[in-house]
Amino acid sequence: MKSSFRLGETGSRDAYKLLSGLVVPRPIGWIGTRRANGSFNLAPFSFFNVVSTNPPTVIFSGGRHSDRPKDSVTLAEMAGEFTVNIVSEAVAEAMNVTAGSFTAEDDEFEIAGLTPVIGSVVDAPMVDESPANLECRVVEILDLGSLPTTRVVVGEVEVIHVRDDVLDGTRVDSDALAAIGRMAGNTYIHTRDRFELNRPG
Amino acid sequence: MKSSFRLGETGSRDAYKLLSGLVVPRPIGWIGTRRANGSFNLAPFSFFNVVSTNPPTVIFSGGRHSDRPKDSVTLAEMAGEFTVNIVSEAVAEAMNVTAGSFTAEDDEFEIAGLTPVIGSVVDAPMVDESPANLECRVVEILDLGSLPTTRVVVGEVEVIHVRDDVLDGTRVDSDALAAIGRMAGNTYIHTRDRFELNRPG
Numbered sequence: 319m320k321s322s323f324r325l326g327e328t329g330s331r332d333a334y335k336l337l338s339g340l341v342v343p344r345p346i347g348w349i350g351t352r353r354a355n356g357s358f359n360l361a362p363f364s365f366f367n368v369v370s371t372n373p374p375t376v377i378f379s380g381g382r383h384s385d386r387p388k389d390s391v392t393l394a395e396m397a398g399e400f401t402v403n404i405v406s407e408a409v410a411e412a413m414n415v416t417a418g419s420f421t422a423e424d425d426e427f428e429i430a431g432l433t434p435v436i437g438s439v440v441d442a443p444m445v446d447e448s449p450a451n452l453e454c455r456v457v458e459i460l461d462l463g464s465l466p467t468t469r470v471v472v473g474e475v476e477v478i479h480v481r482d483d484v485l486d487g488t489r490v491d492s493d494a495l496a497a498i499g500r501m502a503g504n505t506y507i508h509t510r511d512r513f514e515l516n517r518p519g
Numbered sequence: 520m521k522s523s524f525r526l527g528e529t530g531s532r533d534a535y536k537l538l539s540g541l542v543v544p545r546p547i548g549w550i551g552t553r554r555a556n557g558s559f560n561l562a563p564f565s566f567f568n569v570v571s572t573n574p575p576t577v578i579f580s581g582g583r584h585s586d587r588p589k590d591s592v593t594l595a596e597m598a599g600e601f602t603v604n605i606v607s608e609a610v611a612e613a614m615n616v617t618a619g620s621f622t623a624e625d626d627e628f629e630i631a632g633l634t635p636v637i638g639s640v641v642d643a644p645m646v647d648e649s650p651a652n653l654e655c656r657v658v659e660i661l662d663l664g665s666l667p668t669t670r671v672v673v674g675e676v677e678v679i680h681v682r683d684d685v686l687d688g689t690r691v692d693s694d695a696l697a698a699i700g701r702m703a704g705n706t707y708i709h710t711r712d713r714f715e716l717n718r719p720g
Contacts, residue, residue, distance in 0.1 A: 320652075320680045322639065323689075330573035332689045336679050339691025340605055340651045341569045341577070343544040343700040343710050367568040368542045369580045370669035372531035376542070377578070377671075379570045404541055410716065418719035438523065450541045451521075460661065460673070468571035470578075472661070478537050479521040488524075488533045490540025490703055499544040499700060499708075502691055504715050507700075509544050511712045514705050515611065518619035 343499035347378045350401035350443040351393035358443040360416045360426040361390050364500035379470040391469045398456045399440035403448040407496045453477040544700035548579045551602035551644040552594035559644040561617045561627040562591050565701035575676040582669045592670045599657045600641035604649040608697045654678040
């Protein structure tokens with residue numbers, strides 16, 4: 319037996335709990351941006367994914383009523399660029415530190431003990447300790463809701479940096495990458511428990 | 520040491536291998552649509568995620584040059600509606616069957632041995648065997664690339680159905696859900712190997 323929820327009736331809190339619990343596991347985009355004063359911003363988003371590889375495109379989105387930082391959306395829009403940093407097991411705790419609430423005077427890199435490296439084509443900070451980094455240019459921002467309540471940043475990936483031990487040619491070694499994913503609430507998963515399904519002919 | 524790839528130079532095949540290997544784990548949206556002749560279409564997408572919970576919104580996208588089926592994009596656009604079905608371990612093999620290439624005469628539900636149930640507010644088929652189903656209305660289609668090469672379907676979630684054993688109120692039990700996620704190539708992951716990170720204050 320299944321229970322049914324009409325989202326117009328249940329409100330956005332239930333929508334959050336249901337959707338964030340059911341649509342799993344989510345990849346984590348650790349978004350690096352630069353403020354107008356030059357300082358660095360870094361925050362994790364799990365409403366994030368690749369949406370295209372031709373043109374190579376990622377999206378991340380932040381809600382107005384969410385308790386997640388949404389400065390990243392505003393800063394990406396203002397600067398027109400951002401970085402995506404892959405979250406491995408080794409930087410999971412540091413990622414979690416940057417999920418806190420900070421002011422425009424704070425530097426999340428310094429607070430979390432991370433090393434910023436400015437991109438080769440975008441003027442935004444990458445996390446040196448991440449196993450891979452994407453340099454992205456904003457191509458569009460999609461507003462949802464009337465306020466808007468959510469803003470979806472669409473970015474084209476111009477450059478990818480990958481730690482050498484993670485790569486065999488252009489094939490990614492998932493064990494060396496050791497990415498983590500997001501589940502509901504404060505729960506995350508490792509990506510070690512893998513299995514194969516052979517594609518039908 | 521890291522290696523750098525400028526995507527304009529490396530081409531879309533490398534972009535696919537790098538991005539699909541690095542941006543992991545991805546949730547799987549098993550998209551149900553209905554053809555003009557009334558028959559059912561069902562195909563999995565991992566360029567898929569929640570992007571907002573207010574308004575409750577999901578996206579999925581299909582590429583023109585991808586070997587993934589893209590009928591779902593066209594059918595969702597034509598009908599203005601689709602369903603998202605959550606892929607659990609129990610339906611992983613059936614999901615994989617529906618990743619094959621089919622013609623407009625094929626019914627992927629029948630081929631994969633699945634039970635279609637028409638939505639309560641959208642005229643599109645849901646997978647009865649999935650632990651949860653989302654009924655969605657298309658609100659926008661975002662075209663990327665000049666052909667366009669990729670089309671991103673943006674859908675508002677109107678109704679959520681969840682199997683009763685998966686829910687405690689509106690809290691989702693991840694063990695009962697037993698969702699699987701997508702890694703690179705033909706590789707998937709379970710969502711059992713979880714850990715907690717307490718949110719900073």
